[in-house]
Amino acid sequence: MFDLDGRTAVVTGAGRGIGSGIALALARGGANVVLAARSASDLSSVVDVVEAETTARAVAVPTDVTSRESTDELANAAVEAFGGIDIVCANAGVFPEALIGDMSEQVLDHVLDVNVKGSIRIVQACLDAVKRAEYGRIILTSSITGPVTGVAGWSHYGASKAAQLGFMRSAAVELASDGVTVNAVLPGNILTESMASRGPEYVAGVSAGIPMGRLGSPEDVGNLVVYLASREAGYITGQAIAVDGGQVLPEFISG
Secondary structure, eight states, rough: OOTTTTTTEEEEETTTTTHHHHHHHHHHHTTTTEEEEHHHHHHHHHHHHHHHHHHSEEEEEOOOOHHHHHHHHHHHHHHHHHOOOOOEEEEEEEOOOOGGGGOOHHHHHHHEEEEEIIHHHHHHHHHHHHHHTTEEEEEEEOSTTTOOOOOOTHHHHHHHHHHHHHHHHHHHHHHGTTTEEEEEEESSSSSSSHHHTHHHHHHHHHHSSTTTSSOOOOHHHHHHHHHHHHHGGGGSSSEEESSSTTOOOSOOOOO
8 A cells, every 4th residue: 555666756845844754754655755945954864864764765956946947957856866756745834923013025925935836836847747657646735724723923824825725726626637636734733843942841732732632743744645645545636634633623622
């Protein structure tokens, strides 16, 4: 089940956090991975882990998803390295905190440019190769924040994550005749480096509101991505699936 041997996956935002978890899960499933992020040093660390823990090959391509030229170069590098692209994981995202009244135009533009336009750019850059593969899987990393929940200080982030789902649904309809599926994962609170930096008390407080009693791991998100990238998921498209340990379910939090 979920054998990705011989497949090639492009993962943006792969240098750390959820992106590195997605990349490692895909590599464990047998896919060769093309890792994209702005930091070359972060990418190098993930390549080392992939090559140490799996039999897959990994290639690092420093990429800025706000640049059309950069995303095109990423797609070309993937084709040059592995002959094609089967799976595209548009995971790169930013989440600077800003209250509505304090939010600058520059911050708003940056969040929308990376999270929304960056996702669309990478899909556009890889699309011809994905169509040629006759096995297309496009997976967006959205969030429960925006599509399902809201958090003060992250209205711009929530808007960007909801916008990704609007793109996903129309893209799924448009690309279905090419055999390409388009889906999204919606992580809840995941124990990334950024979350851990907030301290153990913060992490414990967030965990207390999750029915499963813990934060998710990047690998939890990666495992769902592997399924959506598999042949077995070929009849699933246009769907947004939460990975949140039941975080959005409680009507109230009991003490």
